[in-house]
Amino acid sequence: MASALKNIIVVGGSYVGKTTAQELARIVPNTHRILLIEPHSHFHHLFAFPRFAIVPGQEHKAFIPYSGLFSSISNPTKHAVIQARVLSVQPHHVKLDREWEGSGQVPFEYLVVATGTRLSEPAGMKDNDKLASVAYLQKHQADIKQAKSILIAGGGAVGVQMATDLKEYYPDKEITVVQSRPHLMPQYHPKLHELIKGRFDELGIKFITGSRVKVPSTGFPTTTPFPVHLTDGTKLPSEFDFVILATGQTPNTDLLADLPVSTPNPGSLLNPANGFIRIRPTMQFLDEKYSHLFAVGDIADTGLRKAARPGAAQAAVVAKNIHSLIEGREPGDEFSRAPAGIHLTLGLKYNVVFRNPNEAEGQTEPAVIERHDGQEDMGVEGWWERLGVKIQGVAQQYHL
Ligand SMILES: Cc1cc2nc3c(=O)[nH]c(=O)nc-3n(C[C@H](O)[C@H](O)[C@H](O)COP(=O)(O)OP(=O)(O)OC[C@H]3O[C@@H](n4cnc5c(N)ncnc54)[C@H](O)[C@@H]3O)c2cc1C
Numbered sequence: 001m002a003s004a005l006k007n008i009i010v011v012g013g014s015y016v017g018k019t020t021a022q023e024l025a026r027i028v029p030n031t032h033r034i035l036l037i038e039p040h041s042h043f044h045h046l047f048a049f050p051r052f053a054i055v056p057g058q059e060h061k062a063f064i065p066y067s068g069l070f071s072s073i074s075n076p077t078k079h080a081v082i083q084a085r086v087l088s089v090q091p092h093h094v095k096l097d098r099e100w101e102g103s104g105q106v107p108f109e110y111l112v113v114a115t116g117t118r119l120s121e122p123a124g125m126k127d128n129d130k131l132a133s134v135a136y137l138q139k140h141q142a143d144i145k146q147a148k149s150i151l152i153a154g155g156g157a158v159g160v161q162m163a164t165d166l167k168e169y170y171p172d173k174e175i176t177v178v179q180s181r182p183h184l185m186p187q188y189h190p191k192l193h194e195l196i197k198g199r200f201d202e203l204g205i206k207f208i209t210g211s212r213v214k215v216p217s218t219g220f221p222t223t224t225p226f227p228v229h230l231t232d233g234t235k236l237p238s239e240f241d242f243v244i245l246a247t248g249q250t251p252n253t254d255l256l257a258d259l260p261v262s263t264p265n266p267g268s269l270l271n272p273a274n275g276f277i278r279i280r281p282t283m284q285f286l287d288e289k290y291s292h293l294f295a296v297g298d299i300a301d302t303g304l305r306k307a308a309r310p311g312a313a314q315a316a317v318v319a320k321n322i323h324s325l326i327e328g329r330e331p332g333d334e335f336s337r338a339p340a341g342i343h344l345t346l347g348l349k350y351n352v353v354f355r356n357p358n359e360a361e362g363q364t365e366p367a368v369i370e371r372h373d374g375q376e377d378m379g380v381e382g383w384w385e386r387l388g389v390k391i392q393g394v395a396q397q398y399h400l
Contacts, residue, residue, distance in 0.1 A: 028326060041130050056138070157344060159184075251274070
């Protein structure tokens, strides 16, 4: 039977989508319910994937059940997490890849797109269920253990974190990082490059900047060791046993392909320069037809560096604006533009919190906090609590 409640749909249940769903559930009136739609069986704590693809024994902790998502909210059972993929967004309903409550279509009054980006393994998982993803990470750990010489293509957060973890956990392995840009982590102030370079030198990690790895169309050979070429034709001096691709992110916007737009031109919905969803400062779609559709987190074309932390603040903006619309008021909250920051591991214990200078306030130097307090499981317990699952001293619970 169809519910008498009006639906607010959040598509995508990662860091920003889950926070948006929780914020909405806290403030919307009893007339509405929140439906979070996500194909993964569990929340993917992807900050930990680079570590758990190397260090054994923790991998199951990166997949957290959604069962407690609304547990701190009154009347939690009226809201739901639907395990499904949204195939298509239409002006007032979504089409799913499976049936939910007897239908493949779910109507909505408001919809929030939080579909983020696709990352290649091991930074993102191919499978939707926990057991298959855990098995994948265990296989990755075993492959790495076997390899003597490992190449990492990509000098962003994934490449840098994996290189430093690898060399600290396996000091005898040869680790080489190839980065296409002149700097590692180029979205940040050049002092971060200098800091990472110092750490790479200290650990004995080789790195090449301004070059791209040529990925063979059939993939890298399975018989090792094998040679690796750069796109400029150069062959790297040593051979490798294993390659980790830590490159690029592709926006997940297929679901919007059939959405009719006000002015059918290539830029009305997505920014043609980068493929992200165009939004107003209130995070509503820029297209004037769609004041009831919002984009939040990495998928929104905010012009800001993609990160989960500002995404959480955006989630609150979206929730307040949807609340205003429900009450017949103009949505007045706008997302803020803080400078980019990152909490980066540079080995198992050493980590840095780095924040770009706030130029609007006249700052010219970044803020850097160096710490030596890293834990092997990266403090994953706190994330289980944020998902409403309290670990009460029973390690078995992490297998839920
Ligand atoms: C190794 C690493 C470390 C990081 N560390 C930090 C950090 O310390 N601090 C920080 O702030 N940021 C960090 N980031 C960045 C952060 O992970 C991203 O900014 C964040 O994941 C963005 O969240 P999101 O919810 O917008 O989208 P994503 O995390 O990209 O998630 C999108 C979700 O949408 C789902 N989805 C996609 N298409 C559909 C569909 N059609 N139907 C239904 N669901 C769909 C996906 O399955 C996925 O769950 C890190 C990133 C990496 C890779």
